[in-house]
Amino acid sequence: MTVTPSYIYLSPPHLGDKERQMIEEALTTNWIAPVGPHVDQFEREISAYVGSPGAAALNSGTAALHLAIKLTGAGPGDRVLCSTLTFAASANPIRYAGAEPVFIDSEPDSWNMSPAALERALHMAKKEGNVPKAVVVVHLYGQCADMEPIMDLCHHYGVPVIEDAAESLGADYKGRASGTIGLMGVYSFNGNKIITTSGGGMLVSADLALVEKARFLAAQARDPAPHYEHSELGFNYRLSNVLAGIGRGQLQVLESRIQARRTVFERYRSALSGIDGIRFAPEAPYGRSTRWLTALTVDAGVTGVSSARIIRASADHNIEARPVWKPMHLQPLYGRCEYVPHGPGDSVSDRLFATGLCLPSGSSLTEDEQQRVIDCIRNTLSGARE
Numbered sequence: 001m002t003v004t005p006s007y008i009y010l011s012p013p014h015l016g017d018k019e020r021q022m023i024e025e026a027l028t029t030n031w032i033a034p035v036g037p038h039v040d041q042f043e044r045e046i047s048a049y050v051g052s053p054g055a056a057a058l059n060s061g062t063a064a065l066h067l068a069i070k071l072t073g074a075g076p077g078d079r080v081l082c083s084t085l086t087f088a089a090s091a092n093p094i095r096y097a098g099a100e101p102v103f104i105d106s107e108p109d110s111w112n113m114s115p116a117a118l119e120r121a122l123h124m125a126k127k128e129g130n131v132p133k134a135v136v137v138v139h140l141y142g143q144c145a146d147m148e149p150i151m152d153l154c155h156h157y158g159v160p161v162i163e164d165a166a167e168s169l170g171a172d173y174k175g176r177a178s179g180t181i182g183l184m185g186v187y188s189f190n191g192n193k194i195i196t197t198s199g200g201g202m203l204v205s206a207d208l209a210l211v212e213k214a215r216f217l218a219a220q221a222r223d224p225a226p227h228y229e230h231s232e233l234g235f236n237y238r239l240s241n242v243l244a245g246i247g248r249g250q251l252q253v254l255e256s257r258i259q260a261r262r263t264v265f266e267r268y269r270s271a272l273s274g275i276d277g278i279r280f281a282p283e284a285p286y287g288r289s290t291r292w293l294t295a296l297t298v299d300a301g302v303t304g305v306s307s308a309r310i311i312r313a314s315a316d317h318n319i320e321a322r323p324v325w326k327p328m329h330l331q332p333l334y335g336r337c338e339y340v341p342h343g344p345g346d347s348v349s350d351r352l353f354a355t356g357l358c359l360p361s362g363s364s365l366t367e368d369e370q371q372r373v374i375d376c377i378r379n380t381l382s383g384a385r386e
Contacts, residue, residue, distance in 0.1 A: 008373065010320040011192040011293060014364040018252055022245030034059070034219075036241030042248050043202070049251060050169075050177035052185070052204040054211030057239040057247075058218055061166040061188025061201035065136070066093035067214045067237065068162045068184040068203055074099040074133035081121055083113045083138035083145075083164070084327040084339060085349040090138050090164050091328050099133060103329045105342040106349045110284040111295075112145035113137050114342040115153065121340040122157045134160050139168035139178050140325075141281060141358070142194070142261070142292030147173050147181045162186070166201075169194055170258045173287040179204055189243075194257050194292050194363070195250035197243040258290045260363035264370060265291040268359060271374045275381065277302030295324055297355040305381055307357040313380040319373055324356035 026038055043055040058064045074080050076098035082091050084103035094101045104121055107114035118135070125131050135154055137145050147163075154161050161182030165171075169187045171178040179185025184207075189200035203214050216222075221234025239247075250257075265280075272278050277299035283289045300306040307323065314321040327349040329339035341347040360373055 005318050007318045008360045008369050010360050012362045013191050013196045019246045019249030022249045026242045026245045031241040034238035034240045038241045038244035039239055042244040045251055046202050050180050052180045053206050054208045055202050055204045056211050056214040057244055058201045058237045059239050060199055061186050062089045063237040064186035064201040064203040066096050067217055068186055069093050069097045071210050072134040072160050078133040080134045081132045082136040084329050085325050086138040087325055102338040104340050105347055107342055108348055110143050111281055112140050115149040117340045117342050119153055122153055132159055134162055136162045136164055138164040141295050142168050142171055142290035144171050144173040144178050144287050167292050170254055170290045171288055189247055194290055195254050197247040200239050200243050257363040261291045261361055264361050264365055265294045267370055268294050293358045294361045295358045303381055307355055310377055310380050311357055314376055317376045322358050324352050326353055
């Protein structure tokens with residue numbers, strides 16, 4: 001009888017005993033609502049870990065980004081620049097605020113926002129008299145963008161920077177934590193992230209007034225009054241005390257989770273980097289990548305196999321592999337938005353989408369499971385040569 005191998009997920013949650021203790025504490029003390037000691041402590045512990053004076057715990061990274069964009073004053077008639085190679089949740093909050101996104105290409109050294117494309121976009125915007133309200137820089141797959149030239153450009157044009165660090169908690173840039181370099185940063189604790197609260201997010205900033213305003217807006221913008229008084233439009237965005245307890249337990253093992261994912265990446269690189277036509281996402285010299293997901297490109301002209309074929313072959317063997325993010329400027333929802341490529345006629349993100357894929361990268365991935373993934377890729381490549 002043939003036994004179907006167990007399914008290998010791309011990036012599953014990895015929980016331990018500490019999280020269970022925190023949940024039991026929340027239940028025992030009856031702190032279930034989206035307030036409570038775990039929420040307060042989770043904010044303090046994230047602040048201490050990343051070195052940010054302020055943090056507001058929210059129910060998703062998307063909520064955090066929406067509030068960050070709103071706090072810049074972006075609204076109808078405004079534009080917000082945004083990395084194009086990302087998940088839709090990086091761009092959708094721009095539309096939530098009523099503003100319009102302008103998408104910025106990647107650069108090849110980190111796959112993140114291209115400073116060259118950003119410079120052209122800001123120059124054009126200034127010339128047109130429509131300087132953007134903000135720039136949303138996405139730190140992709142656990143790797144920081146090259147923030148120094150990005151910050152210099154945005155300072156020159158007077159544009160605030162929001163770091164979408166949903167995928168990069170634990171990464172750093174020249175000694176500073178991802179998410180703490182711009183005016184505001186946001187993290188995600190979705191189920192597939194390096195640590196999880198099942199669903200949740202965090203807004204961080206050195207500007208404590210912005211953090212306090214985010215908390216106010218996230219709690220339905222209730223004015224300080226003995227009755228229910230509301231002068232502003234608010235949102236139901238606060239994180240529950242139960243989920244914050246999970247986050248506190250997860251945060252205690254974050255460094256070990258980072259090391260585990262980096263080890264997974266190194267095994268893949270050791271096994272596959274010698275194959276002509278296979279190139280792994282680079283780690284930029286300016287800081288540590290968490291290698292949240294192991295990403296690579298496949299040159300079908302050299303290997304005889306496309307990234308899409310490897311993904312299909314993996315699925316046939318109960319392995320979840322996925323393409324890299326489809327750029328926002330190629331999405332039907334955003335197809336009419338302005339897009340600025342890395343260079344004239346040179347769209348890096350288009351090439352990455354056409355050739356890139358992500359491999360199972362969970363911190364709980366066993367060596368035997370990873371060997372299954374490696375064998376599947378090798379066998380797929382060998383079949384193309386026969």
